[in-house]
Each structure stands twice: as structure tokens, then as C-alpha cells.
Amino acid sequence: MATVPVDDPTWKDVFMALAELTGTSDSPTTAVKLFQSITAHHVSSAVHVAARLGLADLVAAGPVGFEQLATATKTDAFALRRLLRLLVSSGVFTEPEPGLYGLTRVGEHLRTDRADSLHSFALMMANPRNQQRWGELADCVRTGASRVPEEHKGDPFKQMPPHILELLGKTMTFFVSHTAQAVVQAYDFGRFGTLVELGAGEGILISAILAANPGLRGIMFDLPYMAENAKRRMAGNPVADRCEIVGGDFFDAVPAGGDAYLLNNVIHDWDDERSVEIMTNCYNQLKPGGRLLVVETQYPERFDDSIASRIAARSDVNMMVNANAKERSAAEFQALVSAAGFRPGRIIEIRPAWTGVRSSMIVEAVRP
Numbered sequence: 001m002a003t004v005p006v007d008d009p010t011w012k013d014v015f016m017a018l019a020e021l022t023g024t025s026d027s028p029t030t031a032v033k034l035f036q037s038i039t040a041h042h043v044s045s046a047v048h049v050a051a052r053l054g055l056a057d058l059v060a061a062g063p064v065g066f067e068q069l070a071t072a073t074k075t076d077a078f079a080l081r082r083l084l085r086l087l088v089s090s091g092v093f094t095e096p097e098p099g100l101y102g103l104t105r106v107g108e109h110l111r112t113d114r115a116d117s118l119h120s121f122a123l124m125m126a127n128p129r130n131q132q133r134w135g136e137l138a139d140c141v142r143t144g145a146s147r148v149p150e151e152h153k154g155d156p157f158k159q160m161p162p163h164i165l166e167l168l169g170k171t172m173t174f175f176v177s178h179t180a181q182a183v184v185q186a187y188d189f190g191r192f193g194t195l196v197e198l199g200a201g202e203g204i205l206i207s208a209i210l211a212a213n214p215g216l217r218g219i220m221f222d223l224p225y226m227a228e229n230a231k232r233r234m235a236g237n238p239v240a241d242r243c244e245i246v247g248g249d250f251f252d253a254v255p256a257g258g259d260a261y262l263l264n265n266v267i268h269d270w271d272d273e274r275s276v277e278i279m280t281n282c283y284n285q286l287k288p289g290g291r292l293l294v295v296e297t298q299y300p301e302r303f304d305d306s307i308a309s310r311i312a313a314r315s316d317v318n319m320m321v322n323a324n325a326k327e328r329s330a331a332e333f334q335a336l337v338s339a340a341g342f343r344p345g346r347i348i349e350i351r352p353a354w355t356g357v358r359s360s361m362i363v364e365a366v367r368p
Contacts, residue, residue, distance in 0.1 A: 041131070043090045046083055047110070048126030050092070051119050055084075056103055056110035063094070063102035116178060116354065120170035125318075129164065133321050146324050172201060176264060178354035180208035183295055186350045187362055189213045189260070192291075196221060196258035198250050198278070199266040202233050203243065205295075206262070210239040218243040219255050254281045260291040268296055268319055268327050272336060279340035279365075286367040292342055294363040298349060299327040308359040330361065337365035 050056065053073040058064060066084060070077035084101045087093040092107040103110070109118045124130065133146070140146050183205060189195060190213045197206040200220035210218050220230055220243060227247030234240045246255050251274070254261065261282040267275045282292050299316065303309045316327040328336070334344040345364030352360050 042086065043092075044126040045131070046086045046090065047092060047122050049083060050087060051110055051122035054112070055093075055101075056107060056119070057112055059093075059102050060111050060113070063096050063100040065099050066101060067099075069101065116174070118174065120167045121174065124164060124167040124171055127164070129161075130322070134318075137317070137321055140321055146321050169201070172265065173204065175352075175354065176201065176204045179264075179295070179350070179352040179360060180205045182350040182352050182360070183264075183362065184208050184212045186348050187293070187364075189216055192216060192259040194219065194258050195260050195262060196255055196285075197262040197264065198222075198254060198282070199263060200230065201226065203230050203237070203245075205264050206243065207234075207237055207239050209262075210242055216242070219258065220245045221248060221250065221255055223247065223249065250278050250281060252281075254285055256285050258282075258285060258290070259287075260293055261286065262293045262295070264295040265297075267294055267333075267336075268315070269323060269325050271325060272339075275336055276339045279337060279342065283341045283367060288367055290367040291345070292337060292340075292365040292367070294333060294337075294365070295350075295360060296333070296363065297327050298359055298361040299329045299332075301329055301331070307355060307357050311355065311359050330363065333363040337363070340365075341368070342366060343368050 053075065055069065055073070058069055058072055066081040067077045069075075069084075070080045073080065081099070084093055085095070087107070088095045088101070091104055092110070094102045094104055094107075096102060108114065109116060110122060111117055112119045136147050189209050193215075194217045195206065195209060196219040197203075198221050200206055200222050203220050206218045206220055210216055218239070220227070220234075222230065224247035227245050230245050234243065234245065237243075244255075248255070263278070267278070270278070279292060286292070297312050297315050298308060299312045300309060303313060312327055319325040319327060330347040333347075337344055342365035345366050346362075348362040348364065349358040350360045350362060351358050
């Protein structure tokens with residue numbers, strides 16, 4: 001009788017299915033893999049509570065007993081232990097000895113004293129308000145629109161309470177801090193005389209670009225209250241003497257005098273119509289040959305289960321649920337810049353330090 005090698009790819013799926021049915025396999029079944037996806041919100045909620053309680057900071061120096069942690073956080077000791085066990089099972093905390101809890105390398109990112117901390121992101125994304133919005137996902141899919149109050153449509157930030165805006169600011173600081181060098185290394189900014197960054201926030205990205213290009217001057221542009229904050233934060237920055245800070249609204253007008261206009265993680269906040277408005281205002285200030293540069297999440301034409309696809313898909317649906325906005329593919333960006341009068345240029349993939357994979361891109365557009 002002919003035999004079939006167990007590792008024959010033609011028969012591999014058959015053997016795996018038989019092993020599942022007979023219970024002879026030690027590998028996770030497809031059912032339990034789906035179970036993990038279904039219950040993933042349990043983990044995000046647990047991470048959110050861990051961030052609220054400051055557990056990562058309490059065990060930063062090494063494992064601590066759950067009763068001591070309960071005293072420090074004013075929680076019920078045995079309920080806290082059950083939470084910690086969920087976090088251990090999720091790879092965020094460790095239990096080196098019964099009742100003692102510490103951090104894994106993944107959990108280290110919940111510490112507030114790290115430059116690569118995701119503490120604010122955990123507080124923002126899994127907070128009850130955001131969870132409620134995700135609970136409306138079915139309605140959003142049926143209608144094609146989120147349930148953002150009518151008076152807030154067109155501006156996703158008006159609906160946010162002050163503490164969420166503060167968390168968003170800290171979260172964006174993390175992402176731009178760990179994307180800036182990838183942008184600097186991928187694009188030749190030295191060709192320009194003046195670079196204008198719109199929605200510049202604290203100026204992290206434009207500061208990195210100016211530091212790498214000593215002959216370049218910059219203009220930071222953001223809402224007036226953000227511009228005032230930026231002036232305080234830029235004091236003492238080595239590039240401050242080459243960077244002007246201007247307050248305003250990019251839907252009204254943008255500063256004149258730029259050879260290139262830069263938008264980092266801005267366009268995904270807006271629908272197509274509003275995005276074209278922003279880009280058109282840049283077009284109106286540029287001379288022929290000037291550049292518009294858009295840095296955004298890389299949204300593939302075809303999705304798989306890669307890290308880049310997961311980042312893009314989760315961010316896109318989050319934008320749909322919370323802001324009636326979206327992530328866009330390279331082709332969609334080229335259509336947007338064309339609608340604003342630009343000629344599409346290069347699409348440059350970049351690898352942000354925080355992901356370790358090519359998960360973002362620079363979209364270049366040229367003023368004819």
C-alpha cells in the first residue's frame with residue numbers, strides 16, 4: 001500500500017483536520033483560535049484597567065505580591081489577582097512564583113517612564129466611551145456612517161471631552177516620536193528652502209527634519225491653542241531659531257512661503273471632501289514644482305493577517321466608527337491629490353520604529 005508523507009503539503013490540511021476531530025493534536029484548534037478573537041475585548045479591557053491602576057509602574061523594579069498591589073491600588077486583593085491572571089495569560093504580565101506578578105517585555109510598554117510607553121493609548125482606546133462606540137459597529141456597517149452627533153460631524157475633535165483630547169495628544173506624541181526618523185531617512189528634505197508642517201502638534205516631526213537638514217527652515221502650523229503650547233515646548237530646542245510657529249485653521253488658509261507642505265497622520269481624520277479642502281489650500285500657496293507630502297498608515301490593496309494589515313484595518317475601522325473618516329490606499333491618495341490639482345508623485349514605504357515593519361507611507365504630490 002502506498003504511503004503519504006505526513007509533511008506532504010497536499011495532505012497537510014487533511015491530517016490537521018483529522019487530528020482535531022480525534023483529539024490527537026497538541027496544536028491549538030481553529031475553533032480556539034476564533035475563540036481568542038471573539039474574546040479579544042476581554043484582554044483590551046484588562047489592559048485598560050491595568051493602565052488606570054498604574055500596575056506596570058508598581059512592578060517596574062521587579063515582581064510584587066498581589067496583596068501588596070491591592071493595598072497600593074485600593075482594590076480587592078482576590079479580584080485583582082484574577083485580573084492579573086488574565087494579563088499573565090495574555091502575555092502582558094508574568095507570574096514567576098505563585099502570587100507574585102511582574103512584567104513581560106510586552107507589558108513594559110505600559111510603564112509611564114518609558115519613551116515608548118503605550119500607557120495613554122491603553123487608557124484612550126479601551127475606555128468605556130470608545131468601547132460604546134465600537135458597540136455601535138453593526139449600525140455603522142448597515143448605514144455606512146457612525147453615530148457621531150450631527151453637530152459634530154465634519155470635525156471629529158469637537159465631540160471629545162478634554163481628558164480624551166489630552167490622552168490623544170500623548171498618544172500621538174508616541175506615534176510621531178517613533179515614526180519621525182523613518183520619515184527623515186526616507187525623503188530628501190534638503191532640496192527645500194522652507195518646509196511647512198500642518199497639524200504639527202508639539203513639533204516632533206518637523207524638529208527631527210530640521211535637525212537633519214541644517215539649511216532648511218520650517219513653519220509649524222496648528223490650531224491657536226496648540227501653537228501656544230508648541231511655543232512653550234520648543235523653547236530651548238536647538239532648531240527653534242529656524243522654525244516659526246503659527247496658529248490658524250487649515251480649512252481657512254495655510255501659511256504662505258513653503259516649498260513643501262507636510263501632513264502627518266492628518267488626512268485620515270477627515271472625509272474626502274474635507275481632505276481635498278486642506279490639500280487645495282496647500283496647492284494655492286505652492287509654486288510650480290512645489291511638493292505636498294502626506295504621511296499616513298499604509299493601507300494595502302489586498303489584506304492578509306500580517307502586522308501591517310492588522311494595523312491598517314484596525315485603524316481604518318476605528319476611524320469609521322469614531323469619526324466617519326478612513327485610512328486610504330496609495331491609489332485613493334493619488335485620486336485625492338489629483339482632485340486638489342496636484343500631479344501624483346512617488347509612494348514611499350517606510351518602517352516606523354514602533355512597528356518594525358513597513359506599515360506607513362509617504363505620499364508625494366507635485367504642484368504642476
